[in-house]
Amino acid sequence: MHQTIHKPVLLGTVLTYLAPERGNSYLDLTAGYGGHAQAVLERTQAPSLMTLVDRDETAVNALTSFESQGATVLHASFEEASVTLLSGGKRFDMILADLGVSSLHLDTSSRGFAFRTTGPLDMRMDQRAELTAATVVNTYNQAELEGILRRYGEEPRARTIAAAIVSHRPFATTTELAEAIAKVMPRGSKVHPATRSFQAIRIAVNDELGQLERSLPMWFQLLKPGGRLGVISFHSLEDRIVKQAFADMTGDRYDADYHLLTKHPVVADDTETVSNPRARSAKLRVLQRK
Ligand SMILES: C[S@@+](CC[C@H](N)C(=O)[O-])C[C@H]1O[C@@H](n2cnc3c(N)ncnc32)[C@H](O)[C@@H]1O
Structure with missing residues (x-):
């Protein structure tokens, strides 16, 4: 069902970089229709270690199958959710933010x-x-x-x-x-x-860019040692913010706590862009906490 409402972009690449393993914890900051989350869950087999966030009620309602398996689903902006998770002392092996709107937003004229x-x-x-x-x-x-x-x-x-x-x-x-x-x-x-x-x-x-700028610093802190953060952006304004924040955290400093897993942003191949036009402008950047 998830695949038909909204096709997750760069799915194979996200799995390669986030590298989910059995028992890993996962925070999905833009869970949407759960396409990425489902693929991660198949590998972690740990629904109770998943936290899924979306600020859209329709998306949250579509995530009930995860909730019934034990996942935490938060109907909140990722900024609000990040504040709550940080102050609650939560930390994750993998974090994903797949920014912007979903296909359902664009396809539902009443929105x-x-x-x-x-x-x-x-x-x-x-x-x-x-x-x-x-x-x-x-x-x-x-x-x-x-x-x-x-x-x-x-x-x-x-x-x-x-x-x-x-x-x-x-x-x-x-x-x-x-x-x-x-x-x-x-x-x-x-x-x-x-x-x-x-x-x-x-x-x-x-307030999409404001949300991103204020939330990125919290996402770095929400990673466990060894944890991976992936951000997929869809236009240059978002990508510039992500690129800069990632560069600030990694840099050339020998004592940096994070390192870049993607030197250049990863984009979709031709096969994916033909079957999913949304993937055309998608760019994935990933960093890892040391
Ligand atoms: C591109 S879709 C994500 C699709 C999802 N990865 C999947 O595989 O189904 C982006 C989702 O993020 C949500 N979103 C965008 N900005 C957000 C924010 N600041 N806080 C929480 N959710 C947000 C949107 O409501 C939308 O459902």
Whole structure:
């Protein structure tokens, strides 16, 4: 079942680097539909040593089969979960963060992530959160919108798009917004003209980069000696943060407590990108506590 809802990316590579063994403990910070977790569990055979985190209620509900086998499932952001686990003195042999949205987010129009199908302007990963895309789009001032589009979307036409949003709002649906953006964009690009803007708004709604920056230092501490941390990112903004944090922890220092297992990020091969388009932009970096 897990495989059909959301195909786990770089699964074989993740298993090679995290190297699960019987009895190992595992923390999955973005458990989603449990694809990676299931493969890890088959090797560790230790459900009670698994902690699975997701801030999306639909994903958490899909993880009940792990819970009934004895795993701990936390409906929380990975930042909140990491604080709780650290203060509870928990440590793990393997930690995985497979960042971003799931296929189900993108495919369920009512969640408001997709610009090709009509849905409410929502984009919250955690349905309990207050901030929605509608609030960002309909109430932020033009300078704030421009900043979001530039910073989180690396959108060269941020100023023009922000001005178009302000003059055409309020927007109720994803497609209304996508059409207003498309009107002020040059034609002929291979990707949909609203792609960068939607990414930017989604990152702002979910504070995705802030979550990552504040959580990475805790993940290093949550590793047992010998433990492995893998992070899969899906765009350059995330990857830059991971790369920098990993470099700071490992470096060339002879006394560093961690070492890099991936000198360069690992990407998917052609076979995987053909069968799973989400894998095209995936990059895996792994480090190990000494
Ligand atoms: C790419 S999917 C993970 C898929 C999973 N590895 C699998 O094999 O099914 C990312 C998941 O992480 C969750 N997520 C993203 N950011 C999060 C955060 N800051 N805290 C907790 N969960 C988060 C999303 O709700 C989504 O379900």
